[in-house]
Amino acid sequence: QLQLVESGGDLVQPGGSLRLSCTPSGAPLDYYAIGWFRQPPGKDREGVSCISGNGAYTAYADSVKGRFTISRDNAKNTVYLLMNSLKPEDTAVYYCAAGVIVGPDIDPDHYDYWGQGTQVTVSS
Numbered sequence: 001q002l003q004l005v006e007s008g009g010d011l012v013q014p015g016g017s018l019r020l021s022c023t024p025s026g027a028p029l030d031y032y033a034i035g036w037f038r039q040p041p042g043k044d045r046e047g048v049s050c051i052s053g054n055g056a057y058t059a060y061a062d063s064v065k066g067r068f069t070i071s072r073d074n075a076k077n078t079v080y081l082l083m084n085s086l087k088p089e090d091t092a093v094y095y096c097a098a099g100v101i102v103g104p105d106i107d108p109d110h111y112d113y114w115g116q117g118t119q120v121t122v123s124s
Helices: none
Strands: 003-007 018-025 033-039 046-051 058-060 068-073 078-083 092-099 118-122
Touching: 003 092, 018 033, 018 092, 018 118, 033 068, 033 078, 046 068, 046 078, 058 068, 078 092
Parallel strands: none
Antiparallel strands: 003 018, 018 078, 033 046, 033 092, 046 058, 068 078, 092 118
């Protein structure tokens, strides 16, 4: 059973940066597409970014394009989300998820395995 653990969430000022990490246990990660999702306070979970198993394609929500970068290091069995130019509206619990998915897809309903989330708060 694949289990995922997110880390790297923190309190950061507007304009700052954070790097989130997603690390699995129970199975190698390179078989799966990995997505990052977030759930702002009082709102539904939304897709942020995804990357294919071999890293050949990535996709981003319009709200984070040009600010966030997803990457994976299969040798370290880790997927990263680098978040730059953070805004207060980026405040949310961030989750990583894994799925056997073909093509760019940030629909959370299509992912099978989820981590517990890490809190990102952007505030001065």
